[in-house]
Amino acid sequence: MTELLKISLPDGSVREMEPGSTPGDVAAAIGPGLAKAAIAARVDGELRDINRPFEGDAELALVTARDEEDALELARHDFAHVLAEAVQSLYPGTQITFGPATDDGFYYDVKAPADREPFSMDDLPDIEEEMRRIIKADKPLRREVWSRQQLIDKWEAEGEVFKAEWAKELPENEELTVYWSGEDWLDMCRGPHLASTGKLDPQAFKLTRVAGAYWRGDQNNPQLTRIYGTGWLNKKQLNAHLTRLEEAAKRDHRKLGREMDLFHLQEEAHGSVFWHPKGYRIWRELESYMRRKMDKAGYREIKTPQLMDVRQWEQSGHWGKYAENMFAVPDMVPEVEELGDGPANPSVAPDADWMAIKPMNCPAHVLVFKQGITSYRDLPIRLGEMGCCHRNEPHGALHGLMRVRQFTQDDAHIFCTEAQVVEEVRAFCKLADEVYSDFGFTYDVKLALRPEKRFGSEADWDKAEQELRDAVAEAGMANDEYGWEELPGEGAFYAPKLEWHLTDAIGRTWQVGTIQGDRVLPDRLDASYVGEDGDKHRPVMLHRAIFGSYERFIGILIEHFAGRLPVWLAPVQAVIATIVSDADDYAKEAVARLEAAGIRVESDLRNEKINYKVREHSHAKVPHLLVVGNREAEEGTVAIRTLGEKEQRVMSLDEAIAMLKAEATPPDLREG
RNA sequence: GCUGCUGUAGCUCAGUGGUAGAGCGCACCCUUGGUAAGGGUGAGGCCGGGAGUUCAAUCCUCCCCAGCAGCACCA
Helix, strand or coil: CCCCEEEECCCCCEEEECCCCCHHHHHHHHCHHHHHHCCEEEECCEEEECCCCCCCCEEEEEECCCCHHHHHHHHHHHHHHHHHHHHHHHCCCCEECCCCECCCEEEEEEECCCCCCCCCHHHHHHHHHHHHHHHHCCCEEEEEEECHHHHHHHHHHCCCHHHHHHHHHCCCCCCEEEEEECCCEEEECCCCCCCEHHHCCCCCEEEEEEEEEEHHHCCCCCEEEEEEEEECCCHHHHHHHHHHHHHHHHHCHHHHHHHCCCEECCHHHCCCCEECHHHHHHHHHHHHHHHHHHHHCCCEECCCCCEEEHHHHHHHCHHHHHHHHCCEEECCCCEEECCCCCCCEEECCCCCCEEEECCCCHHHHHHHHHCCCCEHHHCCEEEEEEEEEECCCCHHHCECCCECCEEEEEEEEEEECHHHHHHHHHHHHHHHHHHHHHCCCEEEEEEECCCCCCCCCHHHHHHHHHHHHHHHHHCCCCCHHHCCEEECCCCCCCCCEEEEEEECCCCCEEEEEEEEEECCHHHHCCCCEECCCCCEECCEEEEEECCCCHHHHHHHHHHHCCCCCCCCCCCCCEEEEECCHHHHHHHHHHHHHHHHCCCCEEEECCCCCHHHHHHHHHHCCCCEEEEECHHHHHHCEEEEEECCCCCCEEEEHHHHHHHHHHHHCCHHHCCC
């Protein structure tokens, strides 16, 4: 007589089951409806296959499609397996490697057979069709425990060199599992999986693209083809997702930047931005705003050289560690050879001194700090700079305004005593919160901890990490509301980093703000202050930024607002458009009054129909269109059509000016 | 930097081994019209750069540059 297993359910009841029974059996025992709906199980909290037998008494929660997060994870993982199976079925000789679930779907890295080109977009329809066939075949997905040697033998026998390599590195004593799809295909996998491929909705996925990816993420390894798909529980979810992608594409700052005439990029200066008048207007508003915030917070603004002798960069450590990303120029007048009408050929003397363009502002700020003798009474010293930096980024990394080779940071360095660090960081947390709130962003705060390769003693790292932790706790942000999380190994080589990750209007996150507690650079550059005891001490240097860079922040703003910037940032805040030319004089008068009130206004007196003007200025994302015809001219009113609203409002010109003035006031200057 | 794709008018894109086309935009003319495209005419291109194949290259081949997607990178 074997003992029955005691399976506790979420409602507190306990069921007794035969040994060897599975969560699926429990579901069946409860009712046929649940048996059908259950797709997986949480056994003692662990997500498991529905038909994996219990190993003893357990707490069970059955997972159905209503448990969306679990269900999606399972479905995507299954889609990835089906993808790999489909590719191998269509193209025998393809090697498979890995295929996890992602935020919106799945991918699988594969290596095409040697006699075939790597897979391309053109192959995707065939693969999708094969996947649907596998799903419709409703192949059972069966878990099996294998030994490591069994796995190695199988992969080697099948010429799966990547899988074999991986299997060889698996731990000896761990329980290794494979999943069969029917009787003819398997992949090694930790699981769990759905009970069969038929549990997937064949209309709920779409292969989206192919891309190169390195084996095990290392660029020294062979490159594989990564096939991406997006996968969901049903077609409705898939379509909603595809709609979201379209929405994101519409917000693309590169597209809007062109349409709204904000900036352009061209290959002669790739990675650097040509700001047009309208785009630079946004920049100037941001810069004025940030100057006010920093002035109020006790920062003092400085300006430091773009070019410094390479010896200075050697001392700071950048020339050794970072030279390949720096631009260098010879400190000399180049010899120029005239070649008739051809190009001048400058040559650099072998003994030329080299200068480098700054990739960051910190060393220069230390040099400013080091001028004169600083007393502990002067600390903290907060030096700010709208610092224009150049970094020679890998070309594949460049992306619109988000990743550029020339950018300007809202940079500052706070030099302080150890005792002041926590308070300074706490104050920064508050400042950052004010700024992000003014733009309507919510954000998460993360702490990036010491990386493997680093400078400085363990004691200093312990201290530096704890300071940041304490400051965030004091600011009341070390909790779920602020997405508080510590990220081991993600810090800079010289300091742990607090990071601010913004969430934009369609849910994407962007890292912008940071503060870092650095004890390395003050030491390398020999910065010191005189303490109360009369001795020299090293200050702690806090590197910090809130926008991160103007370029990136403007890119994020454009996408966040889909180009519909708040009035205070809009390059053109209002357009006065006439219906008939008889209203021209009144329109000009209105423009003059608005300009006098400090509103950025343009007039549109063109001989075009009002429909046409409305359409054009709506596309241009002008917040307010003030329409004037004979009626308004007589009555001294304007008909305001506000972007995004269907109805116009008629009000007196005075009222309109008051309203626009209020909306055009930057958030930090508003009353109340 | 790696893999793949792309590069034709200001923008979005079609097209062909015999030096090119559309829509939008732009200019001019007509139209003065009350809230998302009124009509007409016209200008505008070394078909990314270089080399090669060819009687002939925007088209085919090779190299380079830039962009896009992903990877790697982001002190």
